[in-house]
Amino acid sequence: MIVKKSKQRDAIYNFLKTRVDHPTAEVVYLNVKQEFPKLSLGTVYRNLMLLTELGQIQRLQIGDGSDHFDANVKQHSHLICRKCGCVCDLPYCEELNNLDEKMDNIFQGKIQGHSLVFYGLCEECCKNNQ
Amino acid sequence: MIVKKSKQRDAIYNFLKTRVDHPTAEVVYLNVKQEFPKLSLGTVYRNLMLLTELGQIQRLQIGDGSDHFDANVKQHSHLICRKCGCVCDLPYCEELNNLDEKMDNIFQGKIQGHSLVFYGLCEECCKNNQ
DNA sequence: ATGACTGCAAAAGATTTGCATGTAG
DNA sequence: CTACATGCAAATCTTTTGCAGTCAT
Numbered sequence: 001m002i003v004k005k006s007k008q009r010d011a012i013y014n015f016l017k018t019r020v021d022h023p024t025a026e027v028v029y030l031n032v033k034q035e036f037p038k039l040s041l042g043t044v045y046r047n048l049m050l051l052t053e054l055g056q057i058q059r060l061q062i063g064d065g066s067d068h069f070d071a072n073v074k075q076h077s078h079l080i081c082r083k084c085g086c087v088c089d090l091p092y093c094e095e096l097n098n099l100d101e102k103m104d105n106i107f108q109g110k111i112q113g114h115s116l117v118f119y120g121l122c123e124e125c126c127k128n129n130q
Numbered sequence: 131m132i133v134k135k136s137k138q139r140d141a142i143y144n145f146l147k148t149r150v151d152h153p154t155a156e157v158v159y160l161n162v163k164q165e166f167p168k169l170s171l172g173t174v175y176r177n178l179m180l181l182t183e184l185g186q187i188q189r190l191q192i193g194d195g196s197d198h199f200d201a202n203v204k205q206h207s208h209l210i211c212r213k214c215g216c217v218c219d220l221p222y223c224e225e226l227n228n229l230d231e232k233m234d235n236i237f238q239g240k241i242q243g244h245s246l247v248f249y250g251l252c253e254e255c256c257k258n259n260q
Numbered sequence: 261a262t263g264a265c266t267g268c269a270a271a272a273g274a275t276t277t278g279c280a281t282g283t284a285g
Numbered sequence: 286c287t288a289c290a291t292g293c294a295a296a297t298c299t300t301t302t303g304c305a306g307t308c309a310t
Binding site for chain 4: 132134156171
């Protein structure tokens with residue numbers, strides 16, 4: 001299966017790279033549509049899947065009903081807010097950074113390619129909770 | 131809002147308690163339907179949501195397209211296999227057991243009620259991968 | 261009695277797919 | 286040319302919802 005260049009795919013990937021949050025397919029569609037008015041949702045989904053398979057983006061399935069996509073493919077962890085549903089990259093910290101290594105030790109290679117998703121309350125929702 | 135007893139809800143809860151895996155609403159429906167042939171999917175969903183709100187079960191949204199439900203509400207972590215999609219409880223280990231406490235320290239209370247989901251390869255898929 | 265719960269069917273939301281046409285190589 | 290990519294629309298899948306009838310308290 002040969003992958004051919006496509007302007008739509010490039011636009012989707014470039015859009016994703018500009019975002020620090022983790023847009024859904026719908027959000028990608030609405031934004032890239034401004035550049036390609038004839039763009040269809042099907043094309044967006046097909047390309048997001050393809051880019052995921054190619055390892056250029058990652059798909060975050062956080063269970064809020066929609067998949068989210070992230071152009072940052074470096075191993076990093078996410079926090080999903082139980083309250084507002086936002087998806088944030090977790091702030092850097094030594095422990096978190098080492099967690100993957102720890103996990104490797106814990107599982108003795110039995111579980112490969114793990115990544116961490118935290119379900120909790122984001123900073124903003126924590127504030128509002130008080 | 132008063133919660134009244136319901137035979138269907140009891141059956142759903144009891145079924146869930148017999149399972150060590152984490153069935154979807156569909157699976158719950160098909161099984162409990164054997165006891166209540168007139169059972170409807172809507173009732174299953176409504177009761178699974180209600181039981182979740184009551185804290186009797188937990189809802190696992192692992193992003194495979196369907197929600198999974200778990201009658202074990204004790205804090206524990208899950209592994210979701212990237213390959214076969216199964217949802218397993220993670221095997222007990224000291225580090226994992228302490229991880230929540232560590233997370234509390236890391237986040238200084240900024241992130242509350244977190245739980246862990248690992249995305250990786252289950253034991254079986256790791257074997258087949260070699 | 262009252263209001264919660266049920267079954268049924270329709271609706272809603274996200275994603276996938278079939279097909280004819282367009283386009284990269 | 287040939288096969289991959291697109292746009293469009295229909296189909297699929299999961300979950301939610303409206304409503305009339307039923308049941309628990």
